[in-house]
Amino acid sequence: MRPSLLHASPFSTAGRPASSKQTFQAPKSVAKQLLHCRKWSLRPHAPKAAESVASTVIDEQSLNERRSSAAQAASTPDSTHHKEVRGATETARATYNIVFVTAEVAPWSKTGGLGDVCGSLPPALAARGHRVMVVSPRYANYDVVPDSKGPQMKVSVLDTEVGLYHHRSKGVDWVFVDHPSYPRPGGLYADAFGVYGDNQYRYTLLCLAGLEAPLQLQIEGSTFGDDCIFIANDWHAAMTPVYLAAKYRPGGVYGNARSVLAIHNLRHQGVFPPKTFATYGLPGHWYGALEWQYPPHQRQGSYEEEGRAVNTMKGGISTADRIVTVSPGYAWEILTPEGGWGMEQMLGSRAYALNGVLNGIDNHDWNPQHDKHLAQKFSVSNFSRGKAANKAALQKELDLPERPEVPLIGFIGRLDYQKGADLVLGVLPWLMEQDVQLVCLGTGDVSLEAGMRWMENTYPDRARGWVGFNVPMSHKITAAADILLMPSRFEPCGLNQLYAMAYGTVPVAHATGGLRDTVLPFNPWDGTGTGWTFSPCTTDAFTGALRNTLETFREHPDSFKALQQRGMERNSTWDKAAAEYETIFGWAKIDQPYCK
Numbered sequence: 349m350r351p352s353l354l355h356a357s358p359f360s361t362a363g364r365p366a367s368s369k370q371t372f373q374a375p376k377s378v379a380k381q382l383l384h385c386r387k388w389s390l391r392p393h394a395p396k397a398a399e400s401v402a403s404t405v406i407d408e409q410s411l412n413e414r415r416s417s418a419a420q421a422a423s424t425p426d427s428t429h430h431k432e433v434r435g436a437t438e439t440a441r442a443t444y445n446i447v448f449v450t451a452e453v454a455p456w457s458k459t460g461g462l463g464d465v466c467g468s469l470p471p472a473l474a475a476r477g478h479r480v481m482v483v484s485p486r487y488a489n490y491d492v493v494p495d496s497k498g499p500q501m502k503v504s505v506l507d508t509e510v511g512l513y514h515h516r517s518k519g520v521d522w523v524f525v526d527h528p529s530y531p532r533p534g535g536l537y538a539d540a541f542g543v544y545g546d547n548q549y550r551y552t553l554l555c556l557a558g559l560e561a562p563l564q565l566q567i568e569g570s571t572f573g574d575d576c577i578f579i580a581n582d583w584h585a586a587m588t589p590v591y592l593a594a595k596y597r598p599g600g601v602y603g604n605a606r607s608v609l610a611i612h613n614l615r616h617q618g619v620f621p622p623k624t625f626a627t628y629g630l631p632g633h634w635y636g637a638l639e640w641q642y643p644p645h646q647r648q649g650s651y652e653e654e655g656r657a658v659n660t661m662k663g664g665i666s667t668a669d670r671i672v673t674v675s676p677g678y679a680w681e682i683l684t685p686e687g688g689w690g691m692e693q694m695l696g697s698r699a700y701a702l703n704g705v706l707n708g709i710d711n712h713d714w715n716p717q718h719d720k721h722l723a724q725k726f727s728v729s730n731f732s733r734g735k736a737a738n739k740a741a742l743q744k745e746l747d748l749p750e751r752p753e754v755p756l757i758g759f760i761g762r763l764d765y766q767k768g769a770d771l772v773l774g775v776l777p778w779l780m781e782q783d784v785q786l787v788c789l790g791t792g793d794v795s796l797e798a799g800m801r802w803m804e805n806t807y808p809d810r811a812r813g814w815v816g817f818n819v820p821m822s823h824k825i826t827a828a829a830d831i832l833l834m835p836s837r838f839e840p841c842g843l844n845q846l847y848a849m850a851y852g853t854v855p856v857a858h859a860t861g862g863l864r865d866t867v868l869p870f871n872p873w874d875g876t877g878t879g880w881t882f883s884p885c886t887t888d889a890f891t892g893a894l895r896n897t898l899e900t901f902r903e904h905p906d907s908f909k910a911l912q913q914r915g916m917e918r919n920s921t922w923d924k925a926a927a928e929y930e931t932i933f934g935w936a937k938i939d940q941p942y943c944k
């Protein structure tokens with residue numbers, strides 16, 4: 349029986365459209381006020397005295413210790429410059445201590461692309477000579493960190509204590525934050541009853557642990573020190589730049605550090621009732637940096653009070669030194685009312701600090717030459733045979749007629765508004781008349797899950813709707829399919845089209861965000877392109893693109909094969925993105941901290 353798992357969606361809260369009354373306190377003026385309140389605590393009572401327990405409370409003694417350990421760390425080889433010889437010219441490339449703070453990291457935790465990126469960009473940066481740490485929750489007893497050893501250290505944050513488990517692989521220091529609130533029988537962020545009520549608390553702990561780990565965790569004889577670049581990923585980590593600006597810098601720590609807010613999806617902003625501001629332990633005058641005012645027609649009532657809320661993503665946008673999104677196209681779209689989810693004006697005010705860097709893909713996990721999930725591995729030199737073997741294996745596994753000549757179409761993704769699964773159901777009646785096979789894998793919205801089951805029941809000889817989150821199956825579909833559907837309404841980058849192209853599968857995608865940046869439309873006249881794009885995002889436009897795709901598949905097999913080959917030859921490695929991130933870190937270091 350096929351699993352019907354309730355997939356945890358990464359929504360703590362939905363993002364909402366623009367406010368006409370934004371109340372944002374200019375960070376620089378805040379910084380001036382903060383000069384007068386350097387000593388303050390995140391919690392009213394004193395830290396625990398136990399030696400192994402470090403504290404986030406900043407007092408003069410701990411400040412001095414931190415200053416000296418930062419100076420010590422600065423003298424370790426990792427934070428010095430190293431030289432790279434390029435031909436006859438010797439150039440110095442700065443290396444950085446980089447700290448990712450993220451709610452998920454593959455292979456340990458993943459509900460979507462955030463996990464993939466945070467599992468594969470850090471090793472790419474480490475391979476370029478940087479010292480890299482990734483701080484993420486320990487949702488389960490990961491086997492890389494045996495329980496018997498216990499956490500390497502404990503740190504006091506807010507009103508509690510978290511353990512830090514360290515594991516080193518791929519040149520990266522993976523730090524898992526241990527706290528009773530992380531492991532849950534449901535998903536990472538939600539269960540059958542909805543999103544967890546304490547997500548704000550859980551991810552505040554993560555941000556603070558992410559700021560403490562570089563200062564306190566001894567790794568191979570030294571800490572990362574306080575000259576770091578923090579990459580705060582999405583709303584879960586967006587309080588990292590806020591704390592850096594409101595708590596650490598005014599306390600004399602992390603003066604040389606910089607923060608980068610990485611926006612993978614602006615729709616999810618981490619919105620909570622205004623009264624919860626008190627739980628952050630921030631001085632009252634920082635409320636304005638987080639406050640968000642919704643106009644009456646956009647209020648949902650669940651989080652706001654008279655339209656007011658604290659919005660963690662807004663806090664990140666208003667305090668981070670730099671902002672990065674996961675494609676250049678999306679960096680532009682979030683400055684528009686259509687793509688900004690209410691943040692377009694805030695982001696517009698920071699446009700000079702905003703860049704788009706296209707995601708790469710993990711060249712080992714998502715490589716048809718090494719993929720352990722495939723019935724037959726293949727490369728660009730033998731992809732026709734390899735894909736045919738994988739197609740036959742998938743048809744057999746899913747009990748579909750084993751027909752090599754029929755176009756096999758795939759869809760993989762969250763079943764929600766963003767991914768346009770409803771558009772797949774919308775084109776279904778037409779598509780099912782075209783003698784094709786369709787295999788969908790996804791989970792999310794209950795009505796769309798029901799739609800998938802209805803599809804399979806209605807077209808048992810040509811459609812399969814697998815409701816669940818299944819990584820091996822996603823690899824098998826990507827390898828076996830001839831065509832992959834990505835009718836996303838918006839797509840900050842999108843990884844499935846990149847995986848598809850690397851596996852010789854031709855994407856048919858809505859021309860939006862990262863999809864427009866990566867899927868070059870097929871041009872039959874000059875033989876260029878790697879797929880089909882369509883716009884507007886309607887079933888008619890989608891049908892038109894699919895009609896062209898199927899006609900090319902059937903009537904012009906050589907053109908289709910050339911399309912597949914061009915996709916496989918496309919360079920999607922992380923190295924290019926890692927180099928672009930380096931440039932941005934350099935810009936961040938040249939500038940003064942945005943909030944100090």
Ligand SMILES: Nc1ncnc2c1ncn2[C@@H]1O[C@H](COP(=O)(O)OP(=O)(O)O[C@H]2O[C@H](CO)[C@@H](O)[C@H](O)[C@H]2O)[C@@H](O)[C@H]1O
Nearest residue numbers: 460461612674761790816817818819822839840841842843
């Ligand atoms: N049912 C299922 N079973 C198994 N695997 C499944 C699955 N559903 C999805 N996946 C996998 O999850 C990942 C989803 O990647 P996307 O790029 O679509 O990310 P997502 O929208 O979550 O993330 C956000 O962040 C990423 C990373 O920056 C951006 O690319 C993206 O546009 C943005 O919305 C892929 O690896 C996919 O194969």
